[in-house]
Amino acid sequence: MAEIRLANLAHAYGNGSYALKPLDMTWRNGGTYALLGPSGCGKSTMLNIISGLLKPSEGRVLFDGQDVTDKDTGARNIAQVFQVPVIYRSMTVADNLAFPLVCRGVPAARIKARVTAVAERLGLARHLTARANRLTADQKQLISLGRGLVREDVSAVLLDEPLTVIDPQMKFELRKTLKEINREFGLTMVLVTHDQNEALTFADTVVVMNHGEVIQAGSPQELFDRPATAHVGTFIGSPAMNFLPATVEGDRVVLAGTGLSSPLPPGSGPLTFGFRPEHVGTTEGMALDGRIARLWFEGAEQIASIETAGHVFRARLPGTTASVGDRLSLRLPISALRLYRDERLVA
Amino acid sequence: MYRQKYLFLLPGLLVLVAIILFPLLFTIRVSFSSWDVYNPGLNWVGGENYGRLWEDARYWEALLRLTGLTVGTVLLQYTLGFALALLVWREVVARRLFRVLFLIPMMTTPVVMSVLWRTIFHESLGPLNPILEGIGIGAVPWLSQSTWSFIAVMIVEIWQWTPFMFLLLLAGLLSLPNEPFLAAKIDGAGPIRTFLSVTFPMLGAISVGAILIRLIEASKIMETVYVLTSGGPGTSTETSSYYIYIRGMRDFQIGYSAALSLTYLIIMIVTLTIVAKLLVRALVRDQA
Numbered sequence: 163m164a165e166i167r168l169a170n171l172a173h174a175y176g177n178g179s180y181a182l183k184p185l186d187m188t189w190r191n192g193g194t195y196a197l198l199g200p201s202g203c204g205k206s207t208m209l210n211i212i213s214g215l216l217k218p219s220e221g222r223v224l225f226d227g228q229d230v231t232d233k234d235t236g237a238r239n240i241a242q243v244f245q246v247p248v249i250y251r252s253m254t255v256a257d258n259l260a261f262p263l264v265c266r267g268v269p270a271a272r273i274k275a276r277v278t279a280v281a282e283r284l285g286l287a288r289h290l291t292a293r294a295n296r297l298t299a300d301q302k303q304l305i306s307l308g309r310g311l312v313r314e315d316v317s318a319v320l321l322d323e324p325l326t327v328i329d330p331q332m333k334f335e336l337r338k339t340l341k342e343i344n345r346e347f348g349l350t351m352v353l354v355t356h357d358q359n360e361a362l363t364f365a366d367t368v369v370v371m372n373h374g375e376v377i378q379a380g381s382p383q384e385l386f387d388r389p390a391t392a393h394v395g396t397f398i399g400s401p402a403m404n405f406l407p408a409t410v411e412g413d414r415v416v417l418a419g420t421g422l423s424s425p426l427p428p429g430s431g432p433l434t435f436g437f438r439p440e441h442v443g444t445t446e447g448m449a450l451d452g453r454i455a456r457l458w459f460e461g462a463e464q465i466a467s468i469e470t471a472g473h474v475f476r477a478r479l480p481g482t483t484a485s486v487g488d489r490l491s492l493r494l495p496i497s498a499l500r501l502y503r504d505e506r507l508v509a
Numbered sequence: 510m511y512r513q514k515y516l517f518l519l520p521g522l523l524v525l526v527a528i529i530l531f532p533l534l535f536t537i538r539v540s541f542s543s544w545d546v547y548n549p550g551l552n553w554v555g556g557e558n559y560g561r562l563w564e565d566a567r568y569w570e571a572l573l574r575l576t577g578l579t580v581g582t583v584l585l586q587y588t589l590g591f592a593l594a595l596l597v598w599r600e601v602v603a604r605r606l607f608r609v610l611f612l613i614p615m616m617t618t619p620v621v622m623s624v625l626w627r628t629i630f631h632e633s634l635g636p637l638n639p640i641l642e643g644i645g646i647g648a649v650p651w652l653s654q655s656t657w658s659f660i661a662v663m664i665v666e667i668w669q670w671t672p673f674m675f676l677l678l679l680a681g682l683l684s685l686p687n688e689p690f691l692a693a694k695i696d697g698a699g700p701i702r703t704f705l706s707v708t709f710p711m712l713g714a715i716s717v718g719a720i721l722i723r724l725i726e727a728s729k730i731m732e733t734v735y736v737l738t739s740g741g742p743g744t745s746t747e748t749s750s751y752y753i754y755i756r757g758m759r760d761f762q763i764g765y766s767a768a769l770s771l772t773y774l775i776i777m778i779v780t781l782t783i784v785a786k787l788l789v790r791a792l793v794r795d796q797a
Contacts, residue, residue: 215691236697248692252710261706265697309696 164225164239164317165191166212166350171221173207181207183375184220189318189367191226192348194341196365198355198397204374205354209320212352214238225317236265238317241310245323247302249294255281256290259308266313276312283346284308284339300332304339311347318350319343325360337364358398362386370394392434392505401439401465404475408433408501415501419471421449422494424501424509431504439465441498442477448499450475450492457486468492540767549763558768567744568752568769572776575748578659579727582666587720589667590674595708598682608679615672623736626665627652630737655745658738662746665733670726674719681715682708713792721785728777749773 165188172184182204189195197205210216212223214235222231230238250258259277268276281287284304289297294305303324310319321340325333341364344351355361361368362382369379370393378390389395395403408415408422415433416423422435442450452470466477468490477492484490501509543554562568593611597604614622629637630651638648651661689711693703731750734740740747740755747755753773757766 213691213695215694235691235694240695242692242695244688244692246686246688248688250689250706250710252713253706261698262696265699265702306692309692 164350165189165227166318166352167224167227168208168212169222169224171208171211171218171223173204173211173216173218173220180374182211182218185376187369187376187379189350189352191350192344193367194344194351194353194365196353196355196361196368197371198358198361198368199371200356203371205371206322207374208371209242209322209352209354212318213240213242213320239313239315240318240320241307241313241316242320242322243303243306243310243324245326247299247306247327249297249302249305251293251295253294254290255286255292255294255297255305258294258305259286259290259312262309262313273312276314280308280311283311283343298332300328300336303328303336307340307343311343316349318352321351321353323355324353325355325357340364358400362398368398370397372397386438388500388507389436390507392436392502395436395500399438399440401476401478403436403438405502406435406473406475408435417471417473419473420451422499423448424496424499427501427503427508429503429508434502434505436500436502436507437475437494437498439476439478442475442479442492442494444491444493447493447495450494452490452492454484454486454488454490457484466490536767536771539764540771542764544763544767545765546761554764558765559772561765562768562772567747568749570744571747571749571752572773574659574746575728575730575750578663578666578730578748579724582663582670583720583723583727585663585667586671586674586723587716589671590676590719591678591716593671593675594679594682595704598679611675612672614669615676617669619669619732620736622669623665623733626661626668627737630661652738653742655742658742658746662730662733662737665737666727666730669733670723673723677715677719677722678712681712685711717785717788717792720788721781724781724784725777728781 167189168185168187170184170186171182172180173182174180197208199205207216211218214230214233214237218231222229224230225238250261253261256277259280260273263273263276277290278287281290284307286301286304286308289301294302297305306324307319310316324340325336328336337360340351340353343349353361353364355364362385366381367379368382368385370377370385370390372393378385378394380388385394385398389398389403392403392405395405406417406422408417410416410426410433413426414423415426415435417435424435427433450468450470452468452475454466455469455474456467458465460478462481464479464481464484466479466484468475468477500507538551540558541553541555542551543557544550544552597607597611617625629635632638632648632651632653635651637651642648650657652658685708689707690703693707698706729750730748731754734746734748734751735754738746740751744752749769750773753766753769756762756769
């Protein structure tokens with residue numbers, strides 16, 4: 163268990179350009195973190211630096227204030243679960259779980275106790291004598307996780323897209339197990355994923371990355387309410403946040419043809435209004451009338467694509483009886499309106 | 510309907526009959542005749558050839574010698590090939606050069622290579638003995654003493670076919686996923702434990718393949734023996750195929766050599782099938 167601090171960390175591969183741009187972050191002990199971003203955004207690079215499989219070209223990694231940058235993976239006391247289940251194929255489940263302890267020269271009696279306890283917790287107890295490669299993919303992932311849990315000195319569990327190859331219904335189970343383990347063992351967990359749903363449901367803090375850069379780090383609610391950039395707004399939330407071009411009128415910014423308006427922020431560059439489809443309502447706020455162009459059914463709710471004054475935006479509406487072509491009188495609360503300049507949040 | 514479809518199978522079947530079925534059946538028939546250089550022809554002598562074969566100590570000695578030679582060389586080839594593959598697998602300076610270099614023996618024609626080695630081993634003119642004398646080991650009767658000539662044949666075989674093992678095992682190593690090695694590192698396994706628990710088990714299947722191919726190939730050894738020692742001194746390096754060659758092509762005892770060949774074929778099929786099963790059970794545990 164440890165607090166992880168990434169101090170002025172950056173990494174460039176051979177060609178000189180940054181795979182991970184300089185960043186400074188502290189992850190608190192026992193927290194759950196998700197690194198979220200598209201493929202090649204630097205999230206795996208970051209994870210490999212923390213696990214010690216990759217040495218950063220700049221900056222330090224500190225566990226509980228102790229510099230581990232030059233320490234080998236084995237000496238860092240971290241556990242990692244990979245995208246593809248990694249098991250020692252020629253061994254039984256019990257031998258797999260015991261392997262990290264055997265490598266560290268732990269006495270046999272102690273190993274047996276730990277393996278039994280962890281297998282019990284992960285629901286693998288009745289498979290202990292089975293050969294590991296006979297198990298299903300999600301059980302194999304549990305073995306990978308178990309190899310981390312048997313060690314009592316583990317600082318953090320790093321999860322590198324561990325749910326990608328798991329069947330959908332087992333995914334949910336496995337995620338639940340991960341959360342429970344986090345709570346019971348008080349382990350710091352870092353999940354790398356490109357699935358926003360996975361990140362938002364798993365982590366207390368979601369770190370959104372793109373092009374090797376940390377764009378925003380915050381709780382799922384913060385990311386939803388105040389996306390730092392248009393990219394975050396688009397990436398998080400389904401349907402994505404609406405972005406509409408704003409125009410300046412005197413000392414105010416408005417969306418022509420609608421009631422949307424906000425004070426003009428300082429600076430220059432193109433301005434965009436952003437708001438969540440979920441925040442569009444019918445009762446109070448600025449007028450946002452329009453005609454329904456398309457409807458998507460979503461159970462108790464509907465998502466409507468609405469045309470207004472040459473713009474198109476989406477709104478999440480309660481299961482109304484509205485149909486395509488209807489004119490709706492909609493409102494947007496002033497607190498839900500965000501203003502972006504050059505795709506970055508300004509108000 | 511479409512009865513003529515069988516017509517299209519005919520070319521393939523004809524080739525099959527011509528190059529496999531006919532020679533095999535003909536050999537079986539010949540093995541029951543006393544066809545030799547004086548009385549050529551397909552007469553019928555029953556199991557006479559097989560009875561003579563049963564008492565032919567030279568044949569069984571050759572088979573035993575072949576077994577020793579095959580098992581010994583293939584095991585050494587596997588070990589050396591694996592070691593070389595591990596050497597140039599990861600980041601090594603000029604590893605491409607090494608990879609090509611290691612393959613050269615395999616690309617040489619066996620006869621040419623055997624002639625080359627015969628020159629090297631030559632006891633008065635070859636370069637090897639002066640070198641050995643120079644470093645204090647002393648001259649070795651490479652081709653005139655039975656144990657040493659057997660070793661000489663083994664050396665040439667190993668020299669020529671280790672690259673084959675190297676090639677297959679390197680291809681296997683390069684196709685391995687990286688994650689198990691990362692996981693082993695995280696679990697704190699050292700290089701030896703990583704090799705035993707990760708690398709070796711993952712190469713089980715390819716190892717069985719490589720060893721079996723080499724066993725089959727090695728049991729047919731002929732050129733090396735023919736050029737290097739001609740089976741001598743005496744019969745000390747004579748292998749089965751070379752003995753069959755002597756009986757059939759030199760003594761021209763066609764009927765008897767047919768019986769020898771057939772017996773040899775059956776023994777090989779049975780042995781190699783058993784060996785294959787045992788190897789799979791021992792090395793490919795996770796696919797059982």
